[in-house]
Amino acid sequence: MIDEIIREAELSSEAPKRASSRLKSRILSTLVSLQQAEGSLRILSESRDHGEQLCVFEHAVAILPSEELQSRNPCAVCHARLLAEHVENAPIYWPGCPYARFCEHP
Amino acid sequence: MTGYSVPVHASDLQLAASICQRDRKAIARLIELHADSVHRYVWRRLTPKTDLADDIVQDVFVAAWRGMKTYSGDASLQTWLLSIARHKVEDYYRQTLKAPLESLETDQQPLFTADSVDLDAALDRSRQIGRAAKTLAHLPPGYAAILRWRYWDGQSTRDMATATGRTEKAVERLLARARDCFKTTWMKQEEEST
Numbered sequence: 001m002i003d004e005i006i007r008e009a010e011l012s013s014e015a016p017k018r019a020s021s022r023l024k025s026r027i028l029s030t031l032v033s034l035q036q037a038e039g040s041l042r043i044l045s046e047s048r049d050h051g052e053q054l055c056v057f058e059h060a061v062a063i064l065p066s067e068e069l070q071s072r073n074p075c076a077v078c079h080a081r082l083l084a085e086h087v088e089n090a091p092i093y094w095p096g097c098p099y100a101r102f103c104e105h106p
Numbered sequence: 107m108t109g110y111s112v113p114v115h116a117s118d119l120q121l122a123a124s125i126c127q128r129d130r131k132a133i134a135r136l137i138e139l140h141a142d143s144v145h146r147y148v149w150r151r152l153t154p155k156t157d158l159a160d161d162i163v164q165d166v167f168v169a170a171w172r173g174m175k176t177y178s179g180d181a182s183l184q185t186w187l188l189s190i191a192r193h194k195v196e197d198y199y200r201q202t203l204k205a206p207l208e209s210l211e212t213d214q215q216p217l218f219t220a221d222s223v224d225l226d227a228a229l230d231r232s233r234q235i236g237r238a239a240k241t242l243a244h245l246p247p248g249y250a251a252i253l254r255w256r257y258w259d260g261q262s263t264r265d266m267a268t269a270t271g272r273t274e275k276a277v278e279r280l281l282a283r284a285r286d287c288f289k290t291t292w293m294k295q296e297e298e299s300t
Contacts, residue, residue: 015153019145023160024137025165028130034127034171042129050124052131073130098134
């Protein structure tokens with residue numbers, strides 16, 4: 001009896017449909033930092049070859065001749081990351097921006 | 107029979123491989139695809155203490171990233187992530203129960219046993235469900251956690267005892283008291299509504 005009540009109560013509790021864009025952004029920043037601590041990031045031209053969409057800044061980095069530069073994280077110095085981490089559904093509209101994909105815009 | 111099986115979730119496997127190669131764009135895709143379902147799962151399991159949901163969701167993704175090399179593609183990435191989430195929620199239950207166990211334990215015998223709680227006949231089902239959610243939200247976190255852990259997860263009292271470093275008897279007593287508290291709160295809410 002009790003188990004059924006609790007089960008039903010759980011199912012009926014209204015969980016938000018989406019995780020907040022800030023949370024997703026913070027998770028991304030955390031995981032990228034962990035990736036970097038392990039070694040060089042995959043270079044952007046390889047990411048692109050594997051079907052990942054790049055933002056306008058990443059495109060610029062991807063044409064650089066240095067793999068060392070290409071394996072850096074351009075988001076580390078981008079204000080879009082800061083905005084996304086602190087503002088819910090931040091006004092970021094660049095196609096291919098990894099943080100913009102978490103934001104819902106009307 | 108060929109004697110071997112091909113992973114059924116090839117696209118998930120490909121995403122996992124990219125993540126293992128430290129592709130940050132792939133990490134973003136993983137979050138975009140699965141953060142909502144993991145968050146919903148954790149949020150529901152933590153109600154009413156949902157303020158910790160974000161921290162636990164982040165822990166789930168960090169754990170997933172650390173263990174990504176072990177992902178075999180036999181189950182979908184979503185299933186795999188939700189199983190990690192389940193363990194993280196259980197860790198939370200364990201921690202919640204370890205702290206308040208002593209304060210919730212008394213020498214009093216519970217007023218009701220599981221079998222004696224029979225509210226089905228008395229209440230309309232839809233009202234019952236809504237009130238049950240409200241009742242759970244009013245219970246001390248330790249009681250809410252132990253009821254969920256026992257009845258939602260189907261965790262045995264023996265396993266709960268092992269996880270919390272208590273005797274099985276102590277866990278059974280706590281469960282009885284949690285049911286008791288559930289019943290009392292339930293009845294109080296009925297009195298208030300009439």
